[in-house]
Amino acid sequence: MLQCPEVDRMSIVRSLSRPPHLRPPNERRWESSVWRRCTLLNGEFTGICCPSHPVIDVSGEESSSKLSLHEQEKFLEQAEKIALQEMQKFLADVGNVPEDMSTQNTHFHAGHHPSLPDDVLSPELVRQGLLEVLTWQALEMISNGTVVVQRFQRPKRCLVGPPCEKSHSRYRRFDGRCNNVEPGGSLWGSAGYPMERLLPPAYGDGIWAPRIVSYTGRYLPSARKLSSTLFADLHHPHTTCNVLLMQFGQFLAHDFSRNKAINTKSKCCTEDGSGRVKDASPGCMPIPVSSGDDFYSQYGVRCIHFMRSAVAPMRDCDSVGHGRQLSGVSHFIDGSAIYGASSKQAHELRAHEGGRLKSLFHRRFHNELPPLDRTKDACDPGAEMCFLTGDARSNQLISLVAVHTLFLREHNRLARRLQQLNPHWSDKTLYQEARRIVIAQLQHIAFGEYLPKVVGPRYIALYRLHLPTAGTYSDFYNHHTNPSVSSEFTVAAFRFGHSTVPSKLELHDGSVDTWRTFLNPTRFRERHFYDDLFGALQHQPMQSVDEMFSTSLTRFLNVKPGKQYGVDLAAINIQRGRDHAVRPYNDYRRLGGKPGAYSFDDFGIEVGHKLRSLYSHPDDVDLYVGGILEPPVEGGVVGETFAELIADQFSKFLHGDRYFYSNGPDTNPGHFTVQQLKEIQRVTMASLICANAGDPHRMHVLPDAFALPHDGNRLVDCTAHEIPRLDLSWWRD
Ligand code: HEM
Numbered sequence: 001m002l003q004c005p006e007v008d009r010m011s012i013v014r015s016l017s018r019p020p021h022l023r024p025p026n027e028r029r030w031e032s033s034v035w036r037r038c039t040l041l042n043g044e045f046t047g048i049c050c051p052s053h054p055v056i057d058v059s060g061e062e063s064s065s066k067l068s069l070h071e072q073e074k075f076l077e078q079a080e081k082i083a084l085q086e087m088q089k090f091l092a093d094v095g096n097v098p099e100d101m102s103t104q105n106t107h108f109h110a111g112h113h114p115s116l117p118d119d120v121l122s123p124e125l126v127r128q129g130l131l132e133v134l135t136w137q138a139l140e141m142i143s144n145g146t147v148v149v150q151r152f153q154r155p156k157r158c159l160v161g162p163p164c165e166k167s168h169s170r171y172r173r174f175d176g177r178c179n180n181v182e183p184g185g186s187l188w189g190s191a192g193y194p195m196e197r198l199l200p201p202a203y204g205d206g207i208w209a210p211r212i213v214s215y216t217g218r219y220l221p222s223a224r225k226l227s228s229t230l231f232a233d234l235h236h237p238h239t240t241c242n243v244l245l246m247q248f249g250q251f252l253a254h255d256f257s258r259n260k261a262i263n264t265k266s267k268c269c270t271e272d273g274s275g276r277v278k279d280a281s282p283g284c285m286p287i288p289v290s291s292g293d294d295f296y297s298q299y300g301v302r303c304i305h306f307m308r309s310a311v312a313p314m315r316d317c318d319s320v321g322h323g324r325q326l327s328g329v330s331h332f333i334d335g336s337a338i339y340g341a342s343s344k345q346a347h348e349l350r351a352h353e354g355g356r357l358k359s360l361f362h363r364r365f366h367n368e369l370p371p372l373d374r375t376k377d378a379c380d381p382g383a384e385m386c387f388l389t390g391d392a393r394s395n396q397l398i399s400l401v402a403v404h405t406l407f408l409r410e411h412n413r414l415a416r417r418l419q420q421l422n423p424h425w426s427d428k429t430l431y432q433e434a435r436r437i438v439i440a441q442l443q444h445i446a447f448g449e450y451l452p453k454v455v456g457p458r459y460i461a462l463y464r465l466h467l468p469t470a471g472t473y474s475d476f477y478n479h480h481t482n483p484s485v486s487s488e489f490t491v492a493a494f495r496f497g498h499s500t501v502p503s504k505l506e507l508h509d510g511s512v513d514t515w516r517t518f519l520n521p522t523r524f525r526e527r528h529f530y531d532d533l534f535g536a537l538q539h540q541p542m543q544s545v546d547e548m549f550s551t552s553l554t555r556f557l558n559v560k561p562g563k564q565y566g567v568d569l570a571a572i573n574i575q576r577g578r579d580h581a582v583r584p585y586n587d588y589r590r591l592g593g594k595p596g597a598y599s600f601d602d603f604g605i606e607v608g609h610k611l612r613s614l615y616s617h618p619d620d621v622d623l624y625v626g627g628i629l630e631p632p633v634e635g636g637v638v639g640e641t642f643a644e645l646i647a648d649q650f651s652k653f654l655h656g657d658r659y660f661y662s663n664g665p666d667t668n669p670g671h672f673t674v675q676q677l678k679e680i681q682r683v684t685m686a687s688l689i690c691a692n693a694g695d696p697h698r699m700h701v702l703p704d705a706f707a708l709p710h711d712g713n714r715l716v717d718c719t720a721h722e723i724p725r726l727d728l729s730w731w732r733d
């Protein structure tokens with residue numbers, strides 16, 4: 001059902017929210033007529049056949065406005081005035097009110113205000129998005145719901161995506177625009193483009209108010225209360241996957257998604273954390289902490305900072321009438337974390353010599369590192385060095401810096417080698433060709449090695465996520481597929497990784513509390529640190545996906561100088577889900593064709609007991625909570641609901657990317673020759689690690705680099721025959 005474009009998914013989910021014996025016969029008849037079961041893959045799976053015509057809700061809730069166009073326009077004018085006043089409050093607390101905040105000036109235009117170097121989204125875009133949701137909210141209020149926002153078109157404001165001049169460019173754009181060149185599709189998946197929704201949001205007011213109330217009318221439990229009651233820090237190592245799998249996951253997450261906060265300067269809680277700031281930014285949605293909290297109470301903390309995600313302006317004539325959060329990076333898996341998500345950012349990262357990226361290169365040590373980031377506050381005040389990459393989050397964790405360094409080294413290694421082969425190539429050609437190969441390798445590893453371990457073989461088969469056999473082109477591209485990430489995927493499903501983070505990193509010379517490595521990659525200047533770290537990451541098991549979370553994340557994330565506590569990431573994930581008004585867990589179970597939990601005991605007796613003490617109804621359970629509690633699917637690390645959401649999203653990455661590395665000349669203007677493709681298809685994570693080791697003679701790898709050592713996966717020398725090497729001679733002109 002997730003992949004049928006024309007289905008009103010919500011009506012089916014609503015119908016399935018009652019047990020079959022409670023559904024009236026007409027509803028059951030309707031259900032079986034639109035929801036015909038189909039058998040897939042030799043009868044192994046049952047799914048639904050996508051109806052060939054749009055399916056409309058049976059409940060007939062649609063109402064159309066009886067007001068004349070003139071009356072609607074008047075309401076809109078009034079609503080805009082109110083929204084502008086409200087907007088001043090948002091902006092006043094950043095001290096950043098634009099001079100001409102008139103309605104004429106509110107259409108989307110980029111780049112007029114200086115933005116942070118890491119930031120590809122202009123503040124203007126964020127303001128415009130906010131102004132629109134505030135206008136809708138005001139419209140709803142003053143018209144008492146008579147002007148139906150969803151149906152209210154304002155053509156003069158509605159801009160389609162820009163036409164694509166160089167639709168057949170050999171290289172993808174940094175921001176992801178013009179991947180799809182069909183009219184209306186040119187912005188799909190680009191930085192600043194809104195996230196999609198698998199199901200309509202459950203906003204309190206239908207527009208942008210967060211989801212905070214239960215089905216029963218009571219308030220939902222606080223996100224911190226849920227985290228502290230349900231998520232303990234117990235050691236539960238995974239039996240087959242290592243910490244490198246966790247780490248690659250975070251790297252990938254940063255490639256396809258970045259929720260942008262409405263504003264990054266305002267504080268939502270007082271300095272000592274004892275309460276909310278009075279007259280805080282209207283974007284604040286701080287997490288309340290109870291006085292009896294098992295950790296924060298000792299510090300008198302009653303409030304955890306939380307800023308809502310920015311919403312996108314309606315730019316594509318797709319008047320949905322509710323807030324849609326935007327992503328600050330390109331949604332495609334396209335190396336944006338390496339190269340940046342705008343041409344300006346990419347320009348700043350380039351050496352402009354030999355096609356290379358800027359780097360710190362100690363020839364004597366063979367220890368090439370990303371360039372230093374000297375921005376104030378880029379790292380922990382105690383850190384002596386901090387790195388600049390294509391993504392502002394790269395210093396978060398020491399092992400994340402390692403993966404960034406790996407891809408930087410690979411780019412520069414390829415550029416140097418290509419220059420030897422083709423001395424006549426310009427800096428630009430060397431850069432773009434090396435970038436094209438790096439992105440291809442990244443996609444090959446993400447789909448070939450990483451994804452199957454996460455979702456398991458069943459979901460790979462069900463969503464047909466197999467890569468083509470060596471030496472053959474794929475034909476994945478479908479210009480109707482929108483590759484953009486969904487809110488459900490970025491705020492819930494792919495955050496499964498937070499449960500896999502270990503409490504301590506077992507480094508070669510001893511273990512360290514994971515949180516002590518946050519925002520402090522200073523040790524990379526030690527000669528062998530990079531090599532040793534890769535060795536360590538492959539040997540340490542990651543943690544299983546379950547209700548165990550390291551306190552590095554649930555207590556000590558972002559510890560400020562002089563404080564003994566940080567914030568709680570698990571609570572932030574739940575709160576982020578409510579900020580996006582992602583629907584509750586049970587709705588996504590039903591969307592996946594599985595029964596929802598009718599009783600808390602369906603989650604297991606022990607957890608069910610805890611859940612009952614927190615939520616008033618099983619239909620209230622947050623998607624993140626329910627998804628994390630599911631047992632893993634066979635051969636994968638996540639439960640079936642997250643597996644479904646992740647497989648669906650990766651299938652959109654696959655089918656919605658014209659430049660997907662294995663696509664042939666029919667669709668892909670940046671395609672490889674068959675021989676070149678064959679080379680890329682031999683690449684593995686292990687081969688990449690070996691090719692970029694500081695000292696390849698000392699370095700050992702596991703051929704299956706994301707798995708723990710076992711009989712079939714023994715440590716080998718980087719020079720061993722199991723470790724393929726990319727033969728670049730196929731790139732000689
Ligand atoms: C120690 C390791 C990690 C730390 C400290 C960390 C920290 C964070 C933080 C602070 C956020 C922003 C939360 C918010 O304000 O909503 C975030 C978002 C996220 N994280 Fe992690 N994370 C880690 C590992 C991972 C891993 C292993 C994965 C996946 C396998 C992952 C996936 C994500 C995703 C998908 C998001 C949402 C990105 C966005 O759209 O903004 N993280 N993480």
Ligand SMILES: [Ca+2]
Pocket residue numbers: 255256257329330331332333334335336337
């Ligand atoms: Ca990207």
